Amino acid sequence: MTGLRSKQLAEAAGVNPQTLRYYERRGLLSEPERTLGGHRVYPPEAVAVLRMIKAAQRLGFTLDEIADLLDVGRHRHSPGLRARVTAKLADVEARIADLGAIRDTLRTALAAGCDDLITCSHTASCPIPFSGVAGAELSSRP
Amino acid sequence: MTGLRSKQLAEAAGVNPQTLRYYERRGLLSEPERTLGGHRVYPPEAVAVLRMIKAAQRLGFTLDEIADLLDVGRHRHSPGLRARVTAKLADVEARIADLGAIRDTLRTALAAGCDDLITCSHTASCPIPFSGVAGAELSSRP
DNA sequence: TTGCATCCGGTACCGGGGTACAGGTTTACC
DNA sequence: GGTAAACCTGTACCCCGGTACCGGATGCAA
Numbered sequence: 282m283t284g285l286r287s288k289q290l291a292e293a294a295g296v297n298p299q300t301l302r303y304y305e306r307r308g309l310l311s312e313p314e315r316t317l318g319g320h321r322v323y324p325p326e327a328v329a330v331l332r333m334i335k336a337a338q339r340l341g342f343t344l345d346e347i348a349d350l351l352d353v354g355r356h357r358h359s360p361g362l363r364a365r366v367t368a369k370l371a372d373v374e375a376r377i378a379d380l381g382a383i384r385d386t387l388r389t390a391l392a393a394g395c396d397d398l399i400t401c402s403h404t405a406s407c408p409i410p411f412s413g414v415a416g417a418e419l420s421s422r423p
Numbered sequence: 424m425t426g427l428r429s430k431q432l433a434e435a436a437g438v439n440p441q442t443l444r445y446y447e448r449r450g451l452l453s454e455p456e457r458t459l460g461g462h463r464v465y466p467p468e469a470v471a472v473l474r475m476i477k478a479a480q481r482l483g484f485t486l487d488e489i490a491d492l493l494d495v496g497r498h499r500h501s502p503g504l505r506a507r508v509t510a511k512l513a514d515v516e517a518r519i520a521d522l523g524a525i526r527d528t529l530r531t532a533l534a535a536g537c538d539d540l541i542t543c544s545h546t547a548s549c550p551i552p553f554s555g556v557a558g559a560e561l562s563s564r565p
Numbered sequence: 566t567t568g569c570a571t572c573c574g575g576t577a578c579c580g581g582g583g584t585a586c587a588g589g590t591t592t593a594c595c
Numbered sequence: 596g597g598t599a600a601a602c603c604t605g606t607a608c609c610c611c612g613g614t615a616c617c618g619g620a621t622g623c624a625a
Binding site: 428438439441442445449458460461462485486487 | 614615621
């Protein structure tokens, strides 16, 4: 009775109803109960799950990764979970570092009234660490 | 004479040669000189530009945004540049904050030996701030 | 001058993440 | 019991960021 129908869930979570089925196919949302007629009835927690998905996604996780992360805890934990979480953590930390560099760059650019990012960066007329950021890219994920 | 051919540039920047033409079409790379026969000859700075593109891209900027950012400085600055940079900066800062929350979550999960992310997060049995992350998502970009 | 690597433009395709549409059933309310 | 809204499955399509393939035209070196 506390169940949600597709549209309600979709609205509550701010996604398209079609996306729910899509996520279900992709293994991100576990298959919900059905009415006798076959309509999906989601548990209220589904909203939280969706929000998590969206949050994780916005942060650069792919749907597969998210599915993986969620799924693991859903039924039983595969042995590799800790390793994967650890890897993800490293990944996230790297992203934070990169973003920090970009943030600094943007700030510097603004502060310097430097309206011109590339000219600045590659003529080295203002001390923007863009090559540092760019360099970071070389040493990271494929 | 210091010019680079497609393949050289591609290798120097770690991208596919096809991608160069693609970026050119997209306005990310300005049209290079040509040999008499029509082959592209890129200036050495192109490498730096490409690295910047890749760095920015890894950090969640779309090609259009990057084109925009680059283009502006390339010829003449549209009046909106500062505003756009400022907006991007806010965006980046928001991403950093979100990533920080995710990082904390992952750390907490690891530390708690909590192998199960969703169960943990939505049964509130361990004090993981996932809803905080999820909530942040509501207040941000479409 | 011949030969092979490279490049050219054009078009087609791929994977990721959705979204839309078709055509048919179910629900829910009057 | 009728009817409109919501739902169902399935398939097709869209955008993004590339990548691959094509047939033909250079570039360069021996």
